[in-house]
Amino acid sequence: MAVIETNDLTRKFGDFTAVNAVNLSVTEGEVFGFLGPNGSGKTTTIRMLLTLLKPSSGTATILGQDTRRASKQFLQQIGYMSQKFSLYTDLSVRENLTFFGRSYKLYGKQLKERMQFALDMAGLKGHENTRTSDLSGGWAQRLALGAAIMHRPRLLFLDEPTAGVDPLSRREFWDLLYNLSQEGTTIFVTTHYMDEAEHCQRLAFIYFGNLIAQGSPEAIIEENVPGTVISFEPDDPIDVLRTVEAAMDSGEVPPGRVSLFGAAVHVVTQDVERMLPFLEAQFANAEGNTPAFYYETPSLEDAFIALVKQADADGQSG
Numbered sequence: 001m002a003v004i005e006t007n008d009l010t011r012k013f014g015d016f017t018a019v020n021a022v023n024l025s026v027t028e029g030e031v032f033g034f035l036g037p038n039g040s041g042k043t044t045t046i047r048m049l050l051t052l053l054k055p056s057s058g059t060a061t062i063l064g065q066d067t068r069r070a071s072k073q074f075l076q077q078i079g080y081m082s083q084k085f086s087l088y089t090d091l092s093v094r095e096n097l098t099f100f101g102r103s104y105k106l107y108g109k110q111l112k113e114r115m116q117f118a119l120d121m122a123g124l125k126g127h128e129n130t131r132t133s134d135l136s137g138g139w140a141q142r143l144a145l146g147a148a149i150m151h152r153p154r155l156l157f158l159d160e161p162t163a164g165v166d167p168l169s170r171r172e173f174w175d176l177l178y179n180l181s182q183e184g185t186t187i188f189v190t191t192h193y194m195d196e197a198e199h200c201q202r203l204a205f206i207y208f209g210n211l212i213a214q215g216s217p218e219a220i221i222e223e224n225v226p227g228t229v230i231s232f233e234p235d236d237p238i239d240v241l242r243t244v245e246a247a248m249d250s251g252e253v254p255p256g257r258v259s260l261f262g263a264a265v266h267v268v269t270q271d272v273e274r275m276l277p278f279l280e281a282q283f284a285n286a287e288g289n290t291p292a293f294y295y296e297t298p299s300l301e302d303a304f305i306a307l308v309k310q311a312d313a314d315g316q317s318g
């Protein structure tokens with residue numbers, strides 16, 4: 001069952017289109033990653049899905065309800081941890097959870113039960129009376145997650161929940177997300193971290209308002225980086241990049257893709273037998289060092305770079 005379904009969802013701010021005819025489909029129970037560079041429309045999309053912002057055109061159906069006619073109880077089924085999530089820093093852990101629980105109409109025994117669940121989940125047992133301002137970043141973030149699920153939402157929106165958190169805390173946070181997902185909560189999460197994206201069941205990639213990919217990480221890689229990646233670190237990567245690009249354009253080597261990854265050049269090709277000798281020949285008579293060539297399995301990052309290049313090229317030609 002689709003828990004989120006959008007149909008040409010669009011939001012303009014004046015003449016500027018922040019979200020352009022986006023069609024998302026999120027299935028019940030999955031961890032769905034929403035990726036895209038800064039300013040691409042992720043938060044704007046989430047705000048529309050939460051009914052906080054009206055679409056300029058298009059529609060969204062969340063948990064079977066059209067957001068234009070969502071019932072009063074609609075938000076009771078949804079949890080939200082916003083990009084700059086806010087806890088009351090002068091309140092204790094317990095007071096924060098109580099406040100969020102009450103705002104979801106939890107009282108008495110039910111509130112107590114859910115508080116225990118949130119404390120357990122966040123690993124905050126024994127810290128109930130700690131002031132929130134004294135929690136480290138990773139703990140505050142887990143408390144914010146606890147607060148967002150006090151009312152046992154069916155669908156949870158997390159907008160860059162792990163930004164600025166250390167790798168270990170990020171991993172622990174994702175373990176919590178998997179547990180929630182296993183219990184049936186659908187999770188819609190934005191992130192800039194590729195390792196996190198690779199762990200989502202499905203992903204959508206939005207690029208300056210346009211959805212340019214949607215599917216499982218494997219499918220997105222397969223579709224956009226068909227072939228093998230040859231990786232090497234030449235002395236002058238930009239020079240080599242231009243040479244390979246020109247050779248691909250002129251047909252001297254089979255078509256493929258070439259991009260920079262820090263000091264490394266990644267050449268994606270379906271014809272290693274012809275590509276490798278060409279690359280080796282570039283260094284045969286040169287004065288510098290001949291780099292070592294490695295074969296790599298294409299990563300999600302390779303796929304996104306390919307997608308962005310394609311989108312930029314389409315934008316220029318169209």
Ligand SMILES: Nc1ncnc2c1ncn2[C@@H]1O[C@H](COP(=O)(O)OP(=O)(O)OP(=O)(O)O)[C@@H](O)[C@H]1O
Pocket residue numbers: 013018036037038039040041042043044045083
């Ligand atoms: N209320 C608003 N009025 C005018 N422009 C807005 C408004 N809200 C967002 N925008 C613009 O819409 C675009 C998309 O913003 P949005 O916050 O959705 O991006 P994002 O993908 O969440 O970025 P980030 O990764 O930085 O959080 C940006 O160019 C932003 O400046």
Ligand SMILES: [Mg+2]
Pocket residue numbers: 042043044083159
């Ligand atoms: Mg944002």
